[in-house]
Amino acid sequence: MADSLQAPARHPLSHRRPHTPSRARPYVPGLDGLRxxxxxAVVVYHVNPGWLPGGFLGVDVFFxxxxxxxxxxxxxxxxxxxxxDLRGFWLRRARRLLPALAVVLLVATATAAVxxxxxLSSALDSLLSVATFTNNWWQTATDASYFASFGPPPLFQHLWTLSVEEQFYLLWPLMLLILMWCVRWRGVHVAAVLVCAAVSMVAMAWLYEPGVDPSRVYFGTDTHVFPLLIGAALALLRPTATLVPEHPRWAVRPVDxxxxxxxxxxxxxxxxLSESDDVMYPGGFAVAALATTAVLLASVQPLGRLASVLGVRPLRWIGVRSYGIYLWHLPLIALATPDRMxxxxxxxxxxxxxxxxxxxAALSYRWVEQPIRRWGQRNAARPASACATSAAGSRRTGAFLAGVTVGCAATLALVAVHAFATTSNEPATGELQTPPSAHATARPMAPSGQTPTAPAPPQHPAPSGKISAIGDSVMVAAAPALKQKLPGITVDAEVSRQLSVAPELVKTLRRHGTLGDTVIIGLGTNGTGGKTALEGAINAAGPGKRFVLVTSHVSRPWQNSVNQAMDEVASHHRNVVVADWNKAITGHDNLLTDDGVHPDPAGARVYADTVAQALTAFPG
Structure with missing residues (x-):
């Protein structure tokens, strides 16, 4: 979110000023309200997608x-x-984006470390891509999912949008100059931009696969640049500098x-609508882009009623600070969310x-963004220091520093209390426990008064040698049963893990000399990933290792593709077998917690039995 969140220079329109083609670019308060x-919408979606399932469309409005x-x-x-002036343009973008972004990255990373x-590790992994504005492609390369949610969100997951916009800011001015140099007619410019937008829409439709996690087409600049291009076409067609405030109200009524x-x-x-609706790709996103264009056109009309409504003071106040709100909200939400929730x-x-x-965001806007935008990075400290030396400035500076100190202390104390409360119930030995949601409700007893279970696989001895298990939150819930079923097993499971991290985890275990002779991989609940990640994990382990791939059971579009990838990999490797957890638990929802994904204690035993049965495929 860069200039989509930036208030233009405030030059209010005069209703008596005659129209001239070269009039200075006016301030449009309605756009702040739209911001x-x-x-x-985006913040509400990140707090709870169930409250506003399509709140992520706020990003497309920003685009x-x-x-x-x-x-x-x-x-x-x-x-x-x-x-x-391209150099000046890019310098202004840097002044607008980088200072506030740097503060968020430093503060969030330092707080997470404490x-x-x-x-912290997932945040550090993404820092380079965030700093180089390639985060959307980094998330695509690592098979990250924007829509999977079974634990606290990654601190900087939302910054993929900043990468898309910065890539647009880098290339679009050059393309616009070339377009205006080659063709002088504005109508041709608009048509060319709309053709590029249509190509992006087609790319989204072409690459989208029903039943597969849509994060690739959502993150991709190629597939998601069309809202930016449609907005650009509107500016070519109706620049704000040509607005005529003397039009009678009835003339802007159709636009309203x-x-x-x-x-x-x-x-x-x-x-x-939600991300799982096939109609979104690309039809829904295209409709959202066109609807945004209609709102934009109405918002810039000087005498429009919608522009007046959107330009009310409270909405303007939030709008001019929305860049900071967007930057800060997800790291704070992630840090405030207890583990395994x-x-x-x-x-x-x-x-x-x-x-x-x-x-x-308000503090950042007042003390970071505005000074640097007005005076530049080198000169920003000069007015600030001059202000601080005056009597009034000293009082304001003291009040600001006191507020920041108290606010940071209170925030750290609150998060620390929650972190302590979350971890204080864990055993000192470091045993993994079932996530809190696994105990959310009591299960009805079976008619005989016994705990309902799925048919248990026949019992067979496990192969000899050490066993290492790598998994996500489902394995966290099943860990006690795995340790009881397979004594000596080493379980390395964490909430929100992606299948894409399997190769790196295997490399780490091998480097430390703790990788077992048999490796169990229970990943795939939290998003995309497939043959590439699985093959990478097998290659990273080296020769002589045996692998058990545990299928995923999750009501998400990527379940079938992940499980199919496991079957295909197993069919090409003699040392790889599949433990079909999905098949074992299907039809036994009473053995799952209320989220329909994580096993309760009885379901955990079925999980362990399924893995043990798969291990019998290997010789002892």
């Missing part, structure tokens, strides 16, 4: 805003000066009606973190 609605505003800014500069050290309709479409989609499982914590993000 506020978009960032609110449309970014494409419109950046193009409008470039056109205004060319209209006023006759040229576009209060949530388990989550279209804007209200677009806003209604976006609200309906946000409330009723999702933000939806701890709504009080998540809501408190979301509210805190507004306060931190």
């Amino acid at each position: 506020a609605l978009a960032v609110t 449309g805003l970014s494409g419109f505003l950046i193009t409008d800014l470039l056109l205004a500069e060319r209209e006023q000066s006759g040229r576009i 209060v949530r050290p388990r989550r 009606i279209a804007g209200v309709a677009g806003l209604a479409v976006l609200a309906t989609m946000a409330c009723t 999702t933000p939806a499982d701890a709504p009080v914590h998540a809501i408190a973190a979301a509210v805190a993000s507004v306060g931190l």
Whole structure:
């Protein structure tokens, strides 16, 4: 979120000023209101997707805003000066983005190291891609899923959007200059941009596979750039510098009606659709982009009623700080969420973190973003120090520092208390326990008064040698049963693990000399991953190792593709077998917790029996 979240220079329109083609780019308060609605939708979605299942469409609204505003800014500069200063443009983008981003990365990483050290490794892995604005492709390469949610979210998962926008900011000005140099007619420019947007839509439709996690087409710049391009086409067609405030209200009424309709479409989609609906790819996202365009067009009308409504002071206040809100909200939510829980499982914590993000964004806007944008990085400290030396400035500076100190202390104390409360019930020996959700409700007893179980596989001795198990939250829940069933097994399981990390985990165990003769991989619950990751894990283990691949049972689009990948890998390797947990538990939902994914104690025994049965395929 960069210029989509940036308030343009405030030059209010004068209703008596005659129209001139070279008029300075005006401030459009309605766009700030639209930003506020978009960032609110995204924050609510991250707090609890069940409250607003399509809240992620707020990102597409931001994309449309970014494409419109950046193009409008470039056109205004060319209209006023006759040229576009690319170096100055990119420098302004850096001043706008980097300072606030750097503060968030440093503070969130340092806080995680103190209060949530388990989550630090995933955050550190993504830092380079975040800093180089390639995070969306890094997440794609590592088979990360934006939509899987069985534990605290990654701290910087949301910054993929910043990467898409920065890639657009780098390339689009060059493309626009080439386009204007080759063809002078504005209509041709608009048509060319719309053709590029259509190609992106087709790419999304072509690459999307029903039943497979859609994160690749969601993260990809190639497949998700069309909202930015449609916004750019609107700016080419209707730049804000050409707005005429003297039009009578009836003349903008059709645009107002279209804007209200677009806003209604976006609200309906946000409330009723989710990422698992096939209609979203690309049809739903294309409709959202067009609806955003209608709202944008209405928002920039000087006398439009929708523009007046969106331009009210509270929405403007949130809108101009929405970049900071977007940056801060997910790291705070992730840090406030207890281990082995999702933000939806701890709504009080998540809501408190979301509210805190507004306060931190306000501080960032006042003390980081605004000074650097106005005076530049080198000169930002000069006015700040001059302000601090005055009497009033000293009081303001003292109050600010005191507030920051108290706020940080309170936040750290709150998170530390939650972290202590979450871990205090764990045994000192480090035994893994079933996630809290596994004990959410009591299960009805079987007619005989005994615990219901699935048919247990026949008992066979396990192969000799050490056994290492690598898994996600499902294996966390099954760990006690695995250790009872297979004495001596070493279990390395964590919440929210992706299948894509299997090769690196195997390498680490082998490097430390703790990799067993038999390796059990129970990953695939939390998102995409397939043959590449599995083959990488097998190759990383070296010769002579045996592998058991545990299928996933999760009501998500990627279940079948992950399980099929396990079957295919096993068919090509004599030292690989499949433990079909999905088949064993299907039809026995009474052995799962309320989320329908994690086994309860009885289900954990079925999990362990299924793994033990698969181990018998190997000679002793």
